Amino acid sequence: MTNENKFCKYCLEDTDENSQNLIYPCQCTDGIHADCLAIWIAVRPHENRYRCEICNTNYIGIYIPPPSPPPQPPPPPFELSISDDPVQIEQRLPREFVFCHCNMFEGCFYLTSGVLFFSSVVMGGVQPSRSERKEYYHVMIMIMLVACFFFALSLIFTAKRYFERLQSLRTINTVPTGA
Numbered sequence: 001m002t003n004e005n006k007f008c009k010y011c012l013e014d015t016d017e018n019s020q021n022l023i024y025p026c027q028c029t030d031g032i033h034a035d036c037l038a039i040w041i042a043v044r045p046h047e048n049r050y051r052c053e054i055c056n057t058n059y060i061g062i063y064i065p066p067p068s069p070p071p072q073p074p075p076p077p078f079e080l081s082i083s084d085d086p087v088q089i090e091q092r093l094p095r096e097f098v099f100c101h102c103n104m105f106e107g108c109f110y111l112t113s114g115v116l117f118f119s120s121v122v123m124g125g126v127q128p129s130r131s132e133r134k135e136y137y138h139v140m141i142m143i144m145l146v147a148c149f150f151f152a153l154s155l156i157f158t159a160k161r162y163f164e165r166l167q168s169l170r171t172i173n174t175v176p177t178g179a
Contacts, residue, residue, distance in 0.1 A: 009054075010036040026057035106161070109154035116147030 007014050008022060009030035022031025032040075041049055051058055120143045128136040 006031070008033045008036050010040050026052040027055045028052060028057075030054075103161070106154050106157035109150045109157065113147045113149075113151035113154060116143055116150065120144050120147065 006016075006022070007030070008018070009028065009032055011018075011033065013033075018033060020033045020035060023034055023037070024031050025037065120140055123140060123143070
């Protein structure tokens with residue numbers, strides 16, 4: 001077999017354009033890339049799948065290497081830059097990690113309620129004198145009520161955020177009906 005034709009008969013790429021060597025699995029003078037032959041056999045109709053369409057040679061028994069996997073993309077470069085510019089920080093971080101004002105309020109309310117609960121537990125360990133006991137318990141009840149209020153607000157903000165996210169997902173996945 002002569003190598004006069006230095007192009008693949010399926011993809012028509014020259015051997016200079018493609019790094020893969022040509023194989024000659026049949027009596028034709030045209031070469032084939034192994035990847036092109038594997039793809040050609042996979043997509044052909046079932047009755048003539050393993051035969052050359054020009055010379056009618058049977059491809060069965062001819063070693064055809066499996067198609068090579070696509071090259072892996074290079075890993076993204078790791079940047080270690082220290083910058084206080086908030087615009088650059090927002091551009092480098094995904095949107096999920098940048099808090100909106102709603103999330104900041106939500107976090108502050110959770111933190112405030114936790115601090116108030118903790119302070120009421122710490123204050124609960126103190127035994128006031130008999131004359132101050134009534135005022136002490138009133139203050140404790142007020143602190144607990146304020147902590148419960150902040151905790152309820154944080155739960156409301158969380159529920160609101162999840163509800164809005166659910167609504168946006170439902171809006172994306174809806175199918176418009178033709179009227």
